[in-house]
Amino acid sequence: MSEKPKIGLYWCASCGGCEESVVDLAEDILGVVEAVDIVFWPVAMDFKRADVEAMEDGSITATLINGAVRTSEQEEMVRLLRRKSAVVIAYGSCAHLGGIPGLANQFDREQILRYVYEEAPTVSNEAGTRPSTEHRFNGDRATLPSFHHAVRALDQVIDVDYYIPGCAPTPKLLKQAVEALLTGALPPKGSVIAPDIALCEECPRKDSKPEDLHIERFHRPHAVMADPDTCLLAQGIVCMGPATRGGCEALCIKGNMPCTGCFGPTSRVRDQGAKILSSVAASIDAEEEADIIATLETIPDPIGTFYRYGLPGSFLRKSLSQSS
Ligand code: SF4
Numbered sequence: 001m002s003e004k005p006k007i008g009l010y011w012c013a014s015c016g017g018c019e020e021s022v023v024d025l026a027e028d029i030l031g032v033v034e035a036v037d038i039v040f041w042p043v044a045m046d047f048k049r050a051d052v053e054a055m056e057d058g059s060i061t062a063t064l065i066n067g068a069v070r071t072s073e074q075e076e077m078v079r080l081l082r083r084k085s086a087v088v089i090a091y092g093s094c095a096h097l098g099g100i101p102g103l104a105n106q107f108d109r110e111q112i113l114r115y116v117y118e119e120a121p122t123v124s125n126e127a128g129t130r131p132s133t134e135h136r137f138n139g140d141r142a143t144l145p146s147f148h149h150a151v152r153a154l155d156q157v158i159d160v161d162y163y164i165p166g167c168a169p170t171p172k173l174l175k176q177a178v179e180a181l182l183t184g185a186l187p188p189k190g191s192v193i194a195p196d197i198a199l200c201e202e203c204p205r206k207d208s209k210p211e212d213l214h215i216e217r218f219h220r221p222h223a224v225m226a227d228p229d230t231c232l233l234a235q236g237i238v239c240m241g242p243a244t245r246g247g248c249e250a251l252c253i254k255g256n257m258p259c260t261g262c263f264g265p266t267s268r269v270r271d272q273g274a275k276i277l278s279s280v281a282a283s284i285d286a287e288e289e290a291d292i293i294a295t296l297e298t299i300p301d302p303i304g305t306f307y308r309y310g311l312p313g314s315f316l317r318k319s320l321s322q323s324s
């Protein structure tokens with residue numbers, strides 16, 4: 001019988017980029033495949049839920065789950081995988097923090113369904129038909145998962161052992177995590193497997209970031225030609241670097257784009273959006289309330305800007321009209 005560690009991979013509410021990032025291991029993937037037995041990876045191999053149900057509890061060495069939890073099927077699967085796995089790793093921003101799907105928590109379920117099936121300009125649905133969780137036809141029964149009221153990060157549903165951050169995580173971090181699993185050199189439970197420093201500390205532009213910023217208006221990155229050598233925040237472009245964990249080696253900054261915060265906060269920051277909001281507010285070069293408001297209004301989508309990846313786990317969490 002094989003003695004190799006057994007690895008599972010699963011996705012919930014996500015775009016698929018995290019699954020793709022496993023392939024980004026490139027030739028290193030061959031070493032991983034050699035060293036482990038992949039016992040569940042529905043996106044790439046033909047495994048069924050029944051295969052997992054038949055496994056002994058705790059028999060999977062580690063399961064990497066990407067994506068947030070939005071539907072009943074996702075919740076059932078992550079609970080099942082938790083039971084079958086010795087270690088569960090939240091892989092990527094959506095499992096770690098709720099991610100982009102978590103921005104839907106600004107709206108309640110009814111608002112979302114009404115817009116998607118009735119009000120969206122591209123929809124033609126005069127009968128107002130919505131998907132139902134059960135349908136019977138000619139004696140057959142078809143079912144669909146139910147749509148929960150809110151999006152949750154993985155640790156809001158099950159116990160999570162480790163987190164690998166990023167949208168998507170970098171191959172370097174995934175490789176580090178796999179090596180830690182294979183050698184047993186795992187960090188303390190609950191660790192985020194990435195450096196616990198702010199992104200600004202590893203940013204090639206950090207020396208151009210002034211101690212005190214004086215911002216009169218904010219610019220959207222596509223609307224200006226940013227100087228490629230100067231701190232983006234100093235140029236009035238919202239950059240989440242001060243409130244975001246390092247470890248990506250400033251990927252977006254090197255592409256002359258601001259950090260949008262996908263690695264989440266460091267351990268010293270409780271709420272990533274609140275942290276950057278307070279630092280941005282303190283940088284506004286205005287005294288009068290009207291001038292401060294006018295400057296803030298140059299940020300067109302504050303929740304999408306400050307909570308792009310972390311709304312479900314933030315202090316704001318979800319719209320008050322959501323019931324669960
Ligand atoms: S705010 Fe952004 S651009 Fe400026 S130093 Fe920090 S990460 Fe770099």
Ligand code: SF4
Pocket residue numbers: 166167199244245248249250251252253258259260261262263264
């Ligand atoms: S710069 Fe920010 S948004 Fe870009 S990969 Fe790094 S942490 Fe994510």
